[in-house]
Amino acid sequence: MAGIYLHIPFCKKACHYCNFHFSTSLGLKNDLIAALLKEIPLQKDYLQGQPINTIYFGGGTPSILEAPELEALLNELNKYYTINSLAEITLEANPDDITETKLYNWKTLGINRLSIGIQSFFEEDLLWMNRAHNAAEARNCLATATRYFQNITIDLIYGSPLLTNEQWLQNLSIANSYNIPHLSCYALTVEPDTALQKMIALQKKEAVDRKRSG
Numbered sequence: 274m275a276g277i278y279l280h281i282p283f284c285k286k287a288c289h290y291c292n293f294h295f296s297t298s299l300g301l302k303n304d305l306i307a308a309l310l311k312e313i314p315l316q317k318d319y320l321q322g323q324p325i326n327t328i329y330f331g332g333g334t335p336s337i338l339e340a341p342e343l344e345a346l347l348n349e350l351n352k353y354y355t356i357n358s359l360a361e362i363t364l365e366a367n368p369d370d371i372t373e374t375k376l377y378n379w380k381t382l383g384i385n386r387l388s389i390g391i392q393s394f395f396e397e398d399l400l401w402m403n404r405a406h407n408a409a410e411a412r413n414c415l416a417t418a419t420r421y422f423q424n425i426t427i428d429l430i431y432g433s434p435l436l437t438n439e440q441w442l443q444n445l446s447i448a449n450s451y452n453i454p455h456l457s458c459y460a461l462t463v464e465p466d467t468a469l470q471k472m473i474a475l476q477k478k479e480a481v482d483r484k485r486s487g
């Protein structure tokens with residue numbers, strides 16, 4: 274079984290806990306798309322003609338891309354690889370990018386699964402994380418996205434200092450209320466070279482209690 278992962282390393286804001294590869298400047302977005310469009314044919318023999326069963330746009334924040342950019346990448350993949358007609362095509366999407374127009378475009382392009390970074394439904398928790406979305410957007414985007422996509426997974430983070438155990442259970446119960454088939458729950462980790470690590474070292478943020486997040 275073969276799959277292709279495309280990394281889109283751009284985000285609107287730097288979440289304080291995150292050390293994935295990303296930039297908050299979109300200055301190199303066009304160059305990145307051009308480089309990916311060159312890389313796809315260069316790598317065409319790597320999978321030795323195996324049919325592709327999954328395509329995954331991860332990030333960073335792939336939902337930041339415009340529909341024509343996603344279309345160009347998918348067209349190029351279709352040109353050089355045999356994509357299974359039932360392939361799972363996932364896009365990581367952040368709540369503040371999810372609009373009816375974008376959902377319609379993604380569906381039209383053949384994207385059939387969304388991975389949505391909710392993280393929490395609580396405002397203070399989202400502010401603590403420095404997320405680009407608020408609590409209302411966390412709920413509204415799910416109400417809208419579930420009208421267009423059945424196959425949705427959402428990310429939630431537990432173990433942050435402001436989130437009580439009761440609120441964590443509420444996060445799970447709110448997520449379940451949208452009948453989403455899959456949840457990814459991450460224990461908050463303090464990663465090297467993140468704003469979170471620096472703020473904890475400077476005692477500007479409370480240390481993360483491993484017993485709560487581990």
Ligand SMILES: C[S@@+](CC[C@H](N)C(=O)[O-])C[C@H]1O[C@@H](n2cnc3c(N)ncnc32)[C@H](O)[C@@H]1O
Binds near residue numbers: 290463464
């Ligand atoms: C590729 S990342 C981000 C995808 C997308 N940009 C977003 O933020 O929703 C996938 C997930 O990893 C989790 N994550 C990233 N850094 C983390 C950390 N330090 N501790 C716990 N979870 C983390 C978040 O839940 C995030 O949604």
Ligand code: SF4
Binds near residue numbers: 283288291292295367
């Ligand atoms: S968690 Fe997602 S949106 Fe936040 S900085 Fe990391 S990749 Fe970007």
